[in-house]
Amino acid sequence: MNNITLGKYIPLDSPIHRLDPRAKIVAMFALMICIFIPTGFYGYAVIGALLVICCIAAKLKVSYVLRSFKPMLVMMLFLSVVNAFFIKTGEPIFTIKSFTLYSGAITQTLYIVIRLMLMIVITTLLTATTKPLDMTLGIEDLLSPLQKLHFPTHDVAMMISLALRFIPQLLEEAERIIKAQASRGVDMENGSLKEKIRAILSLIVPLFVSCFQKADDLADAMEARGYVVGAKRVRYKQLKFRFGDVMTIVLVNVLLAGFITAAIWMGKNNAL
Amino acid sequence: MSIRFEKVDHLYSPNTPFAFQALTDVSLELSEGKITAVIGATGSGKTTLVQHLNGLLLPSSGSVIVGEQTIKAGEKLKNTKQLRKEVGLVFQFAEYQLFEETVLKDVAFGPQNFGVDELTATETAKAALKTVGISEEDYEKSPLELSGGQKRRVAIAGILAMQPKVLVLDEPTAGLDPQGAKSMMDLFRRLNREQKITVIIVTHNMEHVLEYCDEVVILEKGRLIFHDSAREFFEHPQFMERARIDAPNIIRFREMCRQKGLELSPDILTVQQLAREIAKRRKKR
Numbered sequence: 001m002n003n004i005t006l007g008k009y010i011p012l013d014s015p016i017h018r019l020d021p022r023a024k025i026v027a028m029f030a031l032m033i034c035i036f037i038p039t040g041f042y043g044y045a046v047i048g049a050l051l052v053i054c055c056i057a058a059k060l061k062v063s064y065v066l067r068s069f070k071p072m073l074v075m076m077l078f079l080s081v082v083n084a085f086f087i088k089t090g091e092p093i094f095t096i097k098s099f100t101l102y103s104g105a106i107t108q109t110l111y112i113v114i115r116l117m118l119m120i121v122i123t124t125l126l127t128a129t130t131k132p133l134d135m136t137l138g139i140e141d142l143l144s145p146l147q148k149l150h151f152p153t154h155d156v157a158m159m160i161s162l163a164l165r166f167i168p169q170l171l172e173e174a175e176r177i178i179k180a181q182a183s184r185g186v187d188m189e190n191g192s193l194k195e196k197i198r199a200i201l202s203l204i205v206p207l208f209v210s211c212f213q214k215a216d217d218l219a220d221a222m223e224a225r226g227y228v229v230g231a232k233r234v235r236y237k238q239l240k241f242r243f244g245d246v247m248t249i250v251l252v253n254v255l256l257a258g259f260i261t262a263a264i265w266m267g268k269n270n271a272l
Numbered sequence: 273m274s275i276r277f278e279k280v281d282h283l284y285s286p287n288t289p290f291a292f293q294a295l296t297d298v299s300l301e302l303s304e305g306k307i308t309a310v311i312g313a314t315g316s317g318k319t320t321l322v323q324h325l326n327g328l329l330l331p332s333s334g335s336v337i338v339g340e341q342t343i344k345a346g347e348k349l350k351n352t353k354q355l356r357k358e359v360g361l362v363f364q365f366a367e368y369q370l371f372e373e374t375v376l377k378d379v380a381f382g383p384q385n386f387g388v389d390e391l392t393a394t395e396t397a398k399a400a401l402k403t404v405g406i407s408e409e410d411y412e413k414s415p416l417e418l419s420g421g422q423k424r425r426v427a428i429a430g431i432l433a434m435q436p437k438v439l440v441l442d443e444p445t446a447g448l449d450p451q452g453a454k455s456m457m458d459l460f461r462r463l464n465r466e467q468k469i470t471v472i473i474v475t476h477n478m479e480h481v482l483e484y485c486d487e488v489v490i491l492e493k494g495r496l497i498f499h500d501s502a503r504e505f506f507e508h509p510q511f512m513e514r515a516r517i518d519a520p521n522i523i524r525f526r527e528m529c530r531q532k533g534l535e536l537s538p539d540i541l542t543v544q545q546l547a548r549e550i551a552k553r554r555k556k557r
Contacts, residue, residue: 010289012289019384106518173368174421174496176363176368177368177369179328180366180368180369181355181369182328182356182364183326183328183360183362183363183385183431184354184356184369184381184382184385184430184431184434185356185357185360185382185385185434186385187352187353187385201371202369202381205371206368206369206370206371209368209371210368210414
């Protein structure tokens with residue numbers, strides 16, 4: 001339960017941690033767009049280098065970043081197998097009976113796998129260095145133009161922050177229930193299908209019951225403190241842009257512009 | 273069944289920024305057939321300690337010996353099921369583990385996991401429910417319909433139905449009213465005396481320790497700082513202070529008398545005994 005890497009905040013003090021969440025979210029989006037602009041492996045090398053620098057600046061351990069790839073491993077494997085069978089461009093490399101592997105398949109697969117990995121690193125970088133609550137504040141601010149269209153940005157942000165707040169608690173609760181049921185002889189790993197279903201039920205039912213109870217209690221507690229849905233609220237924590245934040249946004253925008261120019265230039269010269 | 277801890281360390285989330293040493297060098301032998309209280313401030317490692325007893329947690333170093341089984345650091349547990357059957361562990365707020373449609377089914381769930389057939393499991397479940405004082409008309413109710421105290425009794429029955437030799441309870445009276453807490457403690461004493469079950473209770477309630485427990489184990493920041501009889505424990509108020517625990521009223525009263533120059537015997541543990549003693553002394557004067 002404790003080794004879920006994806007989306008977990010790592011409490012450290014680094015320049016990246018101190019950046020304004022809004023700047024980080026904007027930077028993440030800009031980098032994501034860069035990844036989808038076709039500039040070939042050169043572009044990925046630039047982004048990769050940038051991300052390595054960011055990871056070092058954020059004091060993230062290599063093992064932590066590597067661990068975040070683990071959930072995607074199966075997907076990457078699946079992709080490579082499918083690509084190997086269906087992409088028939090480029091030079092044939094070798095042939096086993098009726099199956100021929102083409103160089104196009106390898107470069108294509110590598111291209112997609114690297115793209116996936118870069119995306120994972122970007123999101124990991126954001127979630128590992130930004131407190132979930134700061135993140136929702138940032139999202140709320142970034143969505144605020146939508147208020148003009150009567151989109152309830154504040155309520156959405158509140159929902160997200162409440163959901164985030166309960167994730168660690170739910171994990172803890174799930175672990176506790178698993179342990180309690182294990183004490184009653186439940187074996188989550190072994191056993192027949194029927195036993196396994198019952199084992200999972202013995203976890204899910206209590207978890208649901210306690211979820212509903214917690215939601216009820218929280219709603220009461222919020223109302224008791226005067227929370228009204230849709231009412232105007234002031235905020236305790238004010239986000240402020242500093243020099244570093246402005247520089248980050250300028251930098252990623254320059255990068256984005258660079259990528260677009262490069263893509264157009266490469267398209268013209270057929271360099272891809 | 274004998275229970276022995278030998279130089280046990282426990283480290284949570286090793287090799288991460290969240291690493292936390294919950295137990296440090298704990299060596300301890302828990303007496304068979306007794307009621308032992310495990311006390312200590314919040315975060316002192318009480319829950320971690322008791323979760324080693326049925327192999328939910330494995331020691332990071334050292335070993336835990338429960339009956340025939342040795343749980344060594346770095347080794348996989350061989351006979352987990354047997355261990356869990358023999359050492360019944362009741363969690364804090366155990367009522368949250370109920371999940372079956374009916375009370376009876378939920379209690380019979382435990383024994384069935386240990387390979388007992390449905391009919392026999394239902395029989396042991398009925399016996400366990402009777403022991404904890406749940407009346408027959410509640411057997412077919414949903415566990416969610418019961419009151420908090422009743423739910424906890426059902427959860428405890430769920431463990432008793434496994435017929436453990438050792439019963440471990442993590443703060444079994446937390447959140448109960450004084451009456452409910454008292455009858456809960458009476459239940460544990462009855463189980464201990466009549467069925468010869470070794471009982472280990474994690475608790476903050478010193479009145480309960482005074483009235484029900486034979487031995488006391490104190491943890492402080494994951495280290496064992498005291499293990500002796502309850503009587504010895506109440507003779508040494510400094511340990512209560514160290515564990516940030518208020519002494520029971522009667523012990524405080526005795527201490528105050530001692531400071532005023534009136535020695536009372538350490539055998540006096542209830543208000544009745546105290547009243548009798550005072551009456552006797554007055555007569556003498």
